[in-house]
Amino acid sequence: MADDLVADFKTAFRTHPAGIALVTAATATGPVGLTASSVASVALDPTSLVFSVTRATGTAGALLGAPSLVVHFLGIQHEELARSFATSGGPRFTADQPWLRLPTGEPYLPDARAALRAIPTHMLPVGSSTLVVAEVVEVRLGPPAPALVWHDLGFHAVGGDAAGPAAPTQPG
Template sequence: MTISDIDTGLSARFRDAFRGYPTGVALISATGPDGPAGLTASSVASVSVDPPALSFSVMGSPSARVITAAPAFVVHLLGPAHADVARSFARPGAPRFTPEQGWLTLPTGEPLLRDAQAALRCRPLHLLPVGTSTVVVAEVVEVLLGVPGDRLIHHDRTFRTVDAPKGH
């Protein structure tokens, strides 16, 4: 057994462990020199309430490079109605930013999914390279709340709906 065999086994078990861990689904969008870019993320987390800040991680995809280079981006927290949009932004070459998906452009230039459960306009504070990924810590500068509803989660490589608790 070589070190690369050990690393490969550890990486595979690490992926398997997180496939069994359900997470919320977000879509992150920004505008770059060649137009809008976006990706689906399941790593968004609240970091601080005062000041409002969040974090997420991205890999080195073309969309991730646009987002990490942008002066601002929007983190959309998605509900079940956005499962198809989340799938499109998770697959390279799938349709993105189509009128049918419900995109607008904010006065500041970032793409906005108009019916997201919440949209958080952010400015990057820190970019931390970790292996093949980058952890982004961002200041939230604006919050646009949509209509609350059921939850969209990512679990075992599938988008699933979870009913919201009664009274919410």
């Protein structure tokens, strides 16, 4: 029964579109970042968001230890960047990627649809994942673009001047 539940759970979420974000932070050993499809708003007072990371090691572990982070909402033009940050060992923060640094030190993608700087306030272990609640302390709105979403094992464009879905592609 548990195997059927897990399979059905995966199928249900595979067909539920999720916005794609990059979560970045500055650490003592350098910038870290990962692709997330679990970002959601939580509250307006205080302005808070939530996301989850799958494990507490490597990039995710470094991100969990950072005092602040930036959640970037991506447009369809960021598909390759999202793929790089979703792939273990993928190129990150390279010279050909358009990263800047905020005055507070975090990596910042200026052409993201929006970038939300936040301070983690709660971390809740759930199975092999960690749920992170963070208070948003700054919002930088970027240029409008069709949103990048994950649906049915591929990236797609939603909204804006999107002429329909992008060809479905899968990270890795």
